[in-house]
């Protein structure tokens with residue numbers, strides 16, 4: 001694709017998307033423009049991905065139709081106020097900020113005709129295994145939504161949802177990698193505590209998690225049915241699951257996701 005794509009904010013999530021988009025071949029390096037005030041980040045992105053990085057966001061608005069807003073939610077208002085005059089009818093603002101509703105962009109810019117796509121991606125986009133949910137406002141046509149969808153399809157799975165579901169997505173898949181990494185870290189430590197070397201424990205823990213996900217996907221079975229296959233009567237797995245259920249594992253997971261969903265809503269209301 002010779003069309004250019006712009007990023008405003010060149011942090012962790014922008015980098016994940018840039019890396020994935022290049023690896024997938026959707027955009028060439030020279031057609032990816034990034035506006036980033038931090039010179040270390042600009043140097044990092046230019047030297048690692050051969051993209052064009054600028055201090056100012058003016059080149060982004062001048063050259064790109066699809067513009068990914070990848071700054072923190074707390075910074076978004078200042079950014080929108082700064083670039084109010086630069087946002088034109090041809091631009092599609094694709095924001096990945098947690099919590100901020102589409103109405104926030106329209107109200108802050110004071111331009112009701114602005115095309116906005118709100119997205120919640122996640123960091124496994126770095127390895128083309130991301131999970132993203134997209135929603136749009138009425139100014140975005142089907143073909144424009146499809147272009148935005150293609151960007152995130154290049155780095156993983158995509159669902160199109162009504163905006164009312166985006167906070168739930170933020171709590172589940174947007175923040176989800178953090179829960180999974182914590183679980184894996186704990187599993188590795190548990191192996192070490194039981195006498196395995198860290199290297200062996202890490203190898204076994206990672207393969208256990210990725211193998212279990214593959215089994216879930218390929219068998220199409222409910223997780224409870226597959227759990228049943230592991231638990232022999234009077235065996236080790238059921239003994240361990242007893243401990244897990246005594247501390248309320250299901251409830252804890254539901255509580256952590258709910259807390260992230262509520263935080264996402266709060267971020268939207270606070271700006």
Ligand SMILES: NC(=O)C1=CN([C@@H]2O[C@H](COP(=O)(O)OP(=O)(O)OC[C@H]3O[C@@H](n4cnc5c(N)ncnc54)[C@H](O)[C@@H]3O)[C@@H](O)[C@H]2O)C=CC1
Pocket residue numbers: 008009010011012013014035036037038041057070071072073075079096097098120121122123174175
């Ligand atoms: N990290 C994650 O796992 C996910 C993050 N998000 C969202 O992505 C957005 C970015 O998050 P991260 O990449 O984690 O944050 P980050 O802090 O790594 O990146 C933000 C970048 O924006 C830059 N920046 C600040 N003001 C700017 C301005 N006026 N113009 C251009 N750049 C500016 C900062 O220098 C920084 O490099 C957030 O809104 C977050 O809610 C969404 C899904 C997952």
Ligand SMILES: O=C(O)[C@@H]1CCC=N1
Pocket residue numbers: 098170174175
């Ligand atoms: O914690 C955060 O704010 C970001 C948004 C989703 C995942 N990480």
